[in-house]
Amino acid sequence: MSDEDREVDGKPDQPTPLRGPDEGVPPHPEGKRPSVAADITALATGLKTTLGEFFSPAVTLEYPEDKSPRSERYRGRHYLRRYENGLERCIGCELCAAACPVGCILVIAAENTDENRVSPGERYAKTYEINMLRCIFCGYCEDACPVQAIVLGPEYELSDTSREKFIYTKEKLLEPLPPDVQARLDSKGPK
Amino acid sequence: MSGIYNDPIGHWVVVVLAIALLLFVVLTATAYTVWFERVALGHIQRRPGPNRVGPYGLLQLAADGIKLAFKESFVPAKTEKLLYVVAPTIAVAAAFLSWAVIPIGLWYNVQYWIADINIGILLIFGLSSLNVYAIFLGGYASENKFSLLGGLRSAAQLISYELALGLALVPTFMIVGSLRLRDIVEYTVTWGPYHGPIPLILLTPIGFVVYIIAAVAETNRAPFDLPEAEQELIGGFLTEYSGLKFVMYYLAEYVNMITVAALAALLFFGGWYLWFVPPILAFLLKVVLFLFLYIWLRGTFPRLRYDMLMRLGWKVLLPLAIVNVVVTGVILVATQG
Numbered sequence: 001m002s003d004e005d006r007e008v009d010g011k012p013d014q015p016t017p018l019r020g021p022d023e024g025v026p027p028h029p030e031g032k033r034p035s036v037a038a039d040i041t042a043l044a045t046g047l048k049t050t051l052g053e054f055f056s057p058a059v060t061l062e063y064p065e066d067k068s069p070r071s072e073r074y075r076g077r078h079y080l081r082r083y084e085n086g087l088e089r090c091i092g093c094e095l096c097a098a099a100c101p102v103g104c105i106l107v108i109a110a111e112n113t114d115e116n117r118v119s120p121g122e123r124y125a126k127t128y129e130i131n132m133l134r135c136i137f138c139g140y141c142e143d144a145c146p147v148q149a150i151v152l153g154p155e156y157e158l159s160d161t162s163r164e165k166f167i168y169t170k171e172k173l174l175e176p177l178p179p180d181v182q183a184r185l186d187s188k189g190p191k
Numbered sequence: 192m193s194g195i196y197n198d199p200i201g202h203w204v205v206v207v208l209a210i211a212l213l214l215f216v217v218l219t220a221t222a223y224t225v226w227f228e229r230v231a232l233g234h235i236q237r238r239p240g241p242n243r244v245g246p247y248g249l250l251q252l253a254a255d256g257i258k259l260a261f262k263e264s265f266v267p268a269k270t271e272k273l274l275y276v277v278a279p280t281i282a283v284a285a286a287f288l289s290w291a292v293i294p295i296g297l298w299y300n301v302q303y304w305i306a307d308i309n310i311g312i313l314l315i316f317g318l319s320s321l322n323v324y325a326i327f328l329g330g331y332a333s334e335n336k337f338s339l340l341g342g343l344r345s346a347a348q349l350i351s352y353e354l355a356l357g358l359a360l361v362p363t364f365m366i367v368g369s370l371r372l373r374d375i376v377e378y379t380v381t382w383g384p385y386h387g388p389i390p391l392i393l394l395t396p397i398g399f400v401v402y403i404i405a406a407v408a409e410t411n412r413a414p415f416d417l418p419e420a421e422q423e424l425i426g427g428f429l430t431e432y433s434g435l436k437f438v439m440y441y442l443a444e445y446v447n448m449i450t451v452a453a454l455a456a457l458l459f460f461g462g463w464y465l466w467f468v469p470p471i472l473a474f475l476l477k478v479v480l481f482l483f484l485y486i487w488l489r490g491t492f493p494r495l496r497y498d499m500l501m502r503l504g505w506k507v508l509l510p511l512a513i514v515n516v517v518v519t520g521v522i523l524v525a526t527q528g
Contacts, residue, residue, distance in 0.1 A: 043492070050235045050491040060238040 072184050075137045075152040078130055079181070080173040083120065088174070089149035090128060091121035099144035104134035121147075128170040132158060153181050209305050210291075217290050221445045222252040227479075228486050235490035262434035267333070270431065274332035279432065279439035282325030285318045286446035293453050294372050296463040296470035311372040312364075315454065316357060319409060322447065323349045326411070326418055329440070330428035341427020344497065345411065345418035351504040352408040352415075358512035359401035362519035363458055366394055376462035390461040397515045399459045401508050403484070406451040408504065411444065413489035417497060452481035 061068055070076075081089045092109025110126035118124035141150050155178075160166060177185075226241065226249060233240025241248035266275060292311035294304040308314065323346055330342020364370060367378045380389050392399045408415035419427035426432075429440055456462060456477035465473035495503065 046491045047487065050487060053237055054231070054234045054487075054490075056237060058234070058237050058239045062239065062242075 070154055070156075072180065074154050074156075075139045076155045077132070077153055077158055078135075078141070078168065078173055079151050079153050079175065079177050080128060080170065081149055081151060081177065081185075082174070087117070088119045088124060089147045090125045091119050091147055091149070092123040092125040093146065095144045095146065096141035096150055099140040101138060101140065102134045102136055104131040105129070105141060106131075125170065128173060130168045130173065132166040132168055133163065148185070151177070151181060151185065153178055206305060213290055213305060214287065217287065217446060217449070218442075220449055221442055222256070223249075224445050224449060224482055225255075226252055227482060228489075231483060231486045232490050235487070256438075259434060259438050264434050264436070267335075267431050269334045271332040271334065274328050275431075276436070278325050278329035278332055279436045279443075281328070282322060282443035283439040283446075285321035285325065286443040286450070289315045289318045289450045290446075292372065293450065294376065294457065294462065296474050297373075307371065307373055309369070309371045312360065312370050312375075312454075312458075315450065316353075319447065319450075320349070320353060322443065325440070325443065326428050329432065330418075333428070333431035335431050337424045337426070338428050338430045341418045341424050341430070344424075345428065348408060348411075348415065348417060348500060348504075351501060352405045352508070355401055355504060355508035355512050356405035356409055358509065358516060359398045359405060360458060361512075361516045362395045362398045363391055365516070365519055365523060366391065372457055372462075376457050376464070388461055388464045390459060392459040395459070395515070395519065397511060398519075399455075401512045401515065402459070403455060405504075405508055406455070407485065407488060408500070410447045410451055412448065412485060414492035414494050415500060416494060417500060448482065448485060449478065452478045452485065455481050 083089060090107075092107060094107045094109065097103070097105040097107050106127065106129040107125050108127040109123045112118060112122060112124055137152065139152050142148075142152055150173075158166075229251070230240035230242075230248065241251040244250040244254045266272060291305045292308055292314050294307070294311075326345040326349075327342040330338040330340075330345070333339070363375060367375045369375065375391070377388055378391065379387060382389075411418050417427075418424075419429055424430070429437065432440060453474075456474060460477050462477075463470035463474040465476065468476065
């Protein structure tokens with residue numbers, strides 16, 4: 001609030017001067033005199049308001065049963081995607097790891113060979129781990145990926161019972177995508 | 192059934208059974224008052240309140256009770272040990288004793304109460320004054336600044352409001368001419384074609400208003416809950432209490448709430464008389480409505496500042512109650528000679 005906003009009727013807002021013990025109560029500023037009837041009306045208005053709220057439906061959601069809808073671009077846990085022929089998209093370029101502001105992604109790449117072809121490119125991710133305790137779900141990895149291999153899905157209930165379980169390995173990340181995420185990616189068209 | 196009352200041993204058997212039953216009923220009622228308060232406050236704040244334990248959260252209090260009962264019975268090091276332990280028991284004993292004289296209903300000539308004494312209402316006032324000792328001694332014995340402040344506030348507040356509370360009921364006694372609760376409920380008028388018991392609020396409306404305000408203050412409930420005032424005094428006299436000793440204070444507070452609601456129903460709303468509704472059900476209905484009023488007030492009004500509390504008590508309620516007594520007296524003399 002600037003000083004200009006505080007001015008009422010051209011008068012600058014100054015603190016109320018201290019009142020001596022024999023000066024009495026100054027007149028009510030707005031010309032309204034306090035009265036018993038007005039006070040009781042005010043109390044009744046309050047009671048009416050709360051009674052109205054009492055008979056209105058609750059605004060809270062009962063969480064484990066009802067969940068609030070999430071945006072289709074919600075950034076929850078990660079998924080690694082595959083092509084339709086089953087090959088992994090990830091080419092082990094480590095751009096996601098480089099983009100990650102907290103350094104929670106570990107990629108160790110290996111060469112594809114004709115006997116062991118994992119991804120269509122030259123290399124693939126032999127190890128792909130995300131430390132979910134460190135991840136801040138910023139989605140930079142998804143932006144950085146040149147082949148749209150990594151996406152952030154909708155799940156946010158990720159609690160678990162040990163720290164080790166929060167290191168998401170490649171097997172876990174390669175789980176099939178939820179259909180709505182797949183639909184969102186399809187609508188963006190191939191890249 | 193009436194023969195058993197005349198036999199001295201049979202009489203005692205009936206009384207002891209009645210006491211056990213009443214204790215059970217009041218304890219259960221207290222538990223569900225807490226549940227009712229939490230759910231009603233929840234709905235006032237547009238949320239459902241406890242609904243996880245059992246259907247509609249009805250077993251929430253069992254869960255809370257078990258949790259509190261298994262807490263360590265902890266006594267802080269620097270307390271006055273004896274007073275610290277005795278104070279909560281005074282609260283709970285005084286709260287439950289009131290129910291010895293509260294008539295619940297008269298159904299097919301069976302009395303649903305323990306003692307029908309001719310000074311019932313005086314006894315209840317005497318016992319409710321004991322509650323001051325419980326709170327003040329608890330605050331004093333805790334050797335804690337906040338507890339002591341809570342106890343002092345409580346003492347001053349309860350003494351102030353007790354005067355207004357007592358005087359608010361004097362017109363009722365003047366009209367009925369008895370301190371026996373049963374007589375007050377059964378006070379009968381003949382108004383033209385109507386002959387029967389009436390809710391006394393029709394005759395003493397101001398008395399009712401003063402009573403309900405003073406009673407809320409007397410039971411330390413919001414907006415007069417200064418003795419515990421969480422924001423300023425942490426928990427007031429409750430700060431150092433935990434486990435079962437805390438439960439005793441908590442129980443006493445809610446039993447007092449029900450007592451005050453029951454008295455309001457008995458003294459001003461015709462007790463167990465309500466058209467065709469069965470007596471005990473009618474009484475229960477009225478008590479629940481008054482409990483809702485309590486919760487409604489709590490959900491609506493902010494806590495009074497301490498000087499405002501004193502001003503309301505001494506400068507508004509007390510003069511109003513005195514004027515009410517005088518005016519009622521004048522009208523009584525004028526109409527009855």
